[in-house]
Amino acid sequence: MRLSDLAYQAERFGLVIVWIAVIAVFGALRPDTFLTWSNFSTIFGSEAVLVIVTLGLVIPLTAGDFDLSIAQTLTFTSMLTAIMSAKMGVALDVVIPVTLAAGALIGVINGTITLYFRVHSLIVTLGVGTFLHGVTLWISDSQTIGGVSPALMQYVIIQRFFGIPISFYYAIGLAALIWYGLAYTAFGQQLLFTGRGREVGRLTGVAVGRVRLISFVASGMMGAIAGLLYTGTTGSANPSSGTMLLLPAFAAAFLGATCIKPGRFNAWGSVVAVYFLVTGINGLSVLGFRTFVQDLFYGGALIVAVMVSQLISGRKERNL
Amino acid sequence: MIDGTIPRLAIKGLSKSFGGVRALSRADLTVDAAEIHGLLGKNGSGKSTLIKILSGFHAPDEGTLEIDGRPVSLPIPLGQSEAHGLAFVHQNLGLLADATVLENLIAGDHGRLNPWHINWRAEAARARVLFDEHHLRLDPGMAVSDLSPVKRAQLAIVRAADRVRAHQAHGGAGLLVLDEPTPFLPMEDVHELFAMMRRLTARGIGIIFVSHDIDEVMEVTDRATVLRDGHVIGSFVTAQTARAQIVEAIVGRSLTSDRIVQDLMLRSGPATHVQNLSGHTVRDITLSIAPGEILGLTGLIGSGYDEVPYLLSGAAPARSGHLDLSGDRHDLPRMTPTAAIDAGIALIPADRQKAGLALDLSLTENVTLPLLGRQMSGALLNHRRLADKTAAVMARFAVKAEAPGQAASELSGGNQQKLVLGKWLQLGPRLVLLDEPTQGIDVGARREIYDRIIELCAAGASVICATSEFEQLEMIAHRVLVFDRGRIKAELSGSNVTKSAIAEACYQESRSHASV
Numbered sequence: 001m002r003l004s005d006l007a008y009q010a011e012r013f014g015l016v017i018v019w020i021a022v023i024a025v026f027g028a029l030r031p032d033t034f035l036t037w038s039n040f041s042t043i044f045g046s047e048a049v050l051v052i053v054t055l056g057l058v059i060p061l062t063a064g065d066f067d068l069s070i071a072q073t074l075t076f077t078s079m080l081t082a083i084m085s086a087k088m089g090v091a092l093d094v095v096i097p098v099t100l101a102a103g104a105l106i107g108v109i110n111g112t113i114t115l116y117f118r119v120h121s122l123i124v125t126l127g128v129g130t131f132l133h134g135v136t137l138w139i140s141d142s143q144t145i146g147g148v149s150p151a152l153m154q155y156v157i158i159q160r161f162f163g164i165p166i167s168f169y170y171a172i173g174l175a176a177l178i179w180y181g182l183a184y185t186a187f188g189q190q191l192l193f194t195g196r197g198r199e200v201g202r203l204t205g206v207a208v209g210r211v212r213l214i215s216f217v218a219s220g221m222m223g224a225i226a227g228l229l230y231t232g233t234t235g236s237a238n239p240s241s242g243t244m245l246l247l248p249a250f251a252a253a254f255l256g257a258t259c260i261k262p263g264r265f266n267a268w269g270s271v272v273a274v275y276f277l278v279t280g281i282n283g284l285s286v287l288g289f290r291t292f293v294q295d296l297f298y299g300g301a302l303i304v305a306v307m308v309s310q311l312i313s314g315r316k317e318r319n320l
Numbered sequence: 321m322i323d324g325t326i327p328r329l330a331i332k333g334l335s336k337s338f339g340g341v342r343a344l345s346r347a348d349l350t351v352d353a354a355e356i357h358g359l360l361g362k363n364g365s366g367k368s369t370l371i372k373i374l375s376g377f378h379a380p381d382e383g384t385l386e387i388d389g390r391p392v393s394l395p396i397p398l399g400q401s402e403a404h405g406l407a408f409v410h411q412n413l414g415l416l417a418d419a420t421v422l423e424n425l426i427a428g429d430h431g432r433l434n435p436w437h438i439n440w441r442a443e444a445a446r447a448r449v450l451f452d453e454h455h456l457r458l459d460p461g462m463a464v465s466d467l468s469p470v471k472r473a474q475l476a477i478v479r480a481a482d483r484v485r486a487h488q489a490h491g492g493a494g495l496l497v498l499d500e501p502t503p504f505l506p507m508e509d510v511h512e513l514f515a516m517m518r519r520l521t522a523r524g525i526g527i528i529f530v531s532h533d534i535d536e537v538m539e540v541t542d543r544a545t546v547l548r549d550g551h552v553i554g555s556f557v558t559a560q561t562a563r564a565q566i567v568e569a570i571v572g573r574s575l576t577s578d579r580i581v582q583d584l585m586l587r588s589g590p591a592t593h594v595q596n597l598s599g600h601t602v603r604d605i606t607l608s609i610a611p612g613e614i615l616g617l618t619g620l621i622g623s624g625y626d627e628v629p630y631l632l633s634g635a636a637p638a639r640s641g642h643l644d645l646s647g648d649r650h651d652l653p654r655m656t657p658t659a660a661i662d663a664g665i666a667l668i669p670a671d672r673q674k675a676g677l678a679l680d681l682s683l684t685e686n687v688t689l690p691l692l693g694r695q696m697s698g699a700l701l702n703h704r705r706l707a708d709k710t711a712a713v714m715a716r717f718a719v720k721a722e723a724p725g726q727a728a729s730e731l732s733g734g735n736q737q738k739l740v741l742g743k744w745l746q747l748g749p750r751l752v753l754l755d756e757p758t759q760g761i762d763v764g765a766r767r768e769i770y771d772r773i774i775e776l777c778a779a780g781a782s783v784i785c786a787t788s789e790f791e792q793l794e795m796i797a798h799r800v801l802v803f804d805r806g807r808i809k810a811e812l813s814g815s816n817v818t819k820s821a822i823a824e825a826c827y828q829e830s831r832s833h834a835s836v
Binding site: 183184185186188189190192193196197199200201202203204205206207263 | 633635656657658661662667669671674675676677678679680681685686688689690692700701703743
């Protein structure tokens with residue numbers, strides 16, 4: 001194997017190795033509390049929502065667009081689920097499709113404004129997200145709403161395989177779907193050219209407008225799935241649930257683009273990045289650090305990781 | 321030049337080579353005070369090298385420069401030329417369209433402005449005085465994007481004139497270099513610009529006017545200097561020189577033909593027809609092309625020839641026109657890139673970096689994009705097969721690269737262009753549209769690209785090649801259409817396709833000028 005191949009493999013799996021190293025260090029320091037299956041199954045299960053939000057971001061990011069509204073889509077759909085289920089007594093087999101349709105509709109709104117009025121997606125989704133947060137506070141009267149059908153919790157957090165809540169497997173399943181879609185379908189290639197060479201794609205017959213619209217709809221639906229799982233995880237919806245997830249999800253998406261398939265937003269890289277970040281935070285809190293370490297770690301790890309990855313790849317300009 | 325007076329600018333023995341190729345060879349140029357001096361030459365004649373040495377962009381290999389009799393050491397550091405009394409207005413004018421007239425006027429005026437506080441009211445008042453002085457009716461608060469093209473050009477010229485004024489303390493009035501400011505202006509606006517130039521020279525400012533357009537040079541300049549192949553062919557007093565003499569100086573006389581394409585064979589099969597095509601610049605163009613024919617399109621900058629490939633492939637919107645290709649009629653205002661590909665049309669754009677290839681992505685991804693959903697099933701991509709397809713294209717088009725998986729940015733310009741050709745030609749197109757297919761490509765790769773284009777025609781495809789390189793047309797075109805202000809001005813075919821004939825047709829006095 002040549003040196004450049006070796007460097008490339010080091011770059012691909014660098015974050016995985018660092019993740020294992022982090023586990024080893026915390027495990028050595030706190031073998032009884034940190035290095036237990038129950039701790040890990042909690043991490044895997046409870047952070048499935050963050051994984052799905054991150055995966056949702058990967059799709060428009062690949063197409064060259066930002067979806068800042070995804071976290072508030074989560075909050076809104078989570079609240080919608082809770083209100084329909086707890087307050088209105090709607091059955092789950094109606095609640096779930098309605099929630100997914102709401103997510104898709106938000107995507108259509110984002111996409112239509114971005115494409116038709118030619119406004120940058122950053123501005124559109126910032127506005128739509130903030131608006132959605134207002135709607136959420138309004139319909140919930142700024143209250144946490146509990147009493148959601150236990151069946152939802154059953155299908156999200158209570159059922160377990162190998163001790164890990166089923167929500168984790170949903171997240172992995174979605175990651176597999178997005179990985180497949182990006183790597184093995186013509187649509188994935190069209191998404192990539194829409195983001196990285198929009199004019200090249202257009203002249204080669206890619207309907208770049210339609211591709212971008214679909215990517216917004218996909219991220220809206222991913223936000224809705226995350227919303228359903230959020231409500232299912234806690235059995236309730238609170239009107240600020242998504243707010244704390246937006247920046248960690250972006251951090252994980254960019255961090256994920258430094259590994260597995262370096263230089264590209266990718267599904268498995270995002271999964272690794274999320275679990276690396278939450279493992280670090282979990283370990284620090286087991287050591288007794290207080291909540292401020294969360295943001296220190298999310299931010300610090302992102303910056304350090306992208307610097308290291310740029311050093312490995314020879315500091316060449318990257319246009320993500 | 322009147323004896324005894326010191327010229328505004330004097331260049332002596334200026335030379336510059338790039339990688340062994342002499343771009344400029346011992347060039348001399350004198351510009352007097354209060355003179356408009358034309359600078360003429362084809363693409364690659366050394367004109368732009370000369371201008372770039374003056375602006376400090378290139379360092380010359382040898383040669384001296386004197387301004388108002390004072391020697392100036394070369395290269396002039398970037399940003400220092402205004403201090404020497406030199407200012408430049410390039411074709412793109414250097415204006416920020418989103419900003420106001422005033423913001424553009426003071427942009428970069430570091431010598432005069434207080435960096436901690438801009439007094440906008442005083443600056444606006446100063447701008448009004450300045451505009452009055454130049455007979456320019458312009459509101460400092462207007463956005464540049466709302467100005468007509470000629471107002472923008474005038475603003476850029478006034479700004480340049482204002483910048484060299486500081487130099488007057490040294491005793492000289494300064495020198496402006498106007499580098500092709502006119503190709504996108506209508507005739508009446510060109511005259512408005514000329515009137516402004518004459519008012520500037522009336523105050524002693526010297527002007528170097530670079531243009532492709534001989535008629536404009538004949539009309540506005542006092543003297544003109546012609547460059548060809550890096551040499552100064554001569555300087556002429558415009559009023560005493562015949563037009564034909566200048567054309568001959570620009571074009572030269574070539575004795576040998578470089579033609580590599582065979583004469584057109586008559587083939588069965590319907591010709592391709594384009595009727596009543598109008599776009600941004602071109603108006604009501606009708607042309608036809610036979611199977612196996614290479615049709616060259618050329619003209620001066622702004623004549624619109626380079627728009628045709630994009631209009632025919634749906635890459636840019638046509639205002640009217642239709643295309644008859646293989647028995648199907650296509651309405652061009654409704655043409656899309658997808659419809660064009662399905663009709664067997666391939667566009668190889670001039671902007672390789674932005675429109676030809678996605679440089680971050682791999683060779684395989686670039687080459688196979690048009691196959692997805694067409695020749696390849698869209699449901700499941702077999703990466704091995706895609707890489708094999710790419711390797712086959714790379715072999716057929718002699719693309720030198722390590723592996724199909726490497727990024728397109730790592731290839732040389734010539735190999736990138738061969739890859740773009742391969743990407744499109746693997747689809748077996750019936751009509752191939754090329755825009756400047758050999759821009760920025762070395763001689764060896766050029767020849768390979770010509771050979772591929774000729775092969776394509778031998779196989780019965782039709783090729784339209786838009787280019788500003790007359791040599792290229794002499795080598796490969798069966799027929800050439802010369803454009804002027806959006807219309808076809810001349811047609812050359814067979815053995816008449818020589819670079820000097822094309823050049824003469826391009827520089828020939830045009831009807832729109834004659835009618836003025």
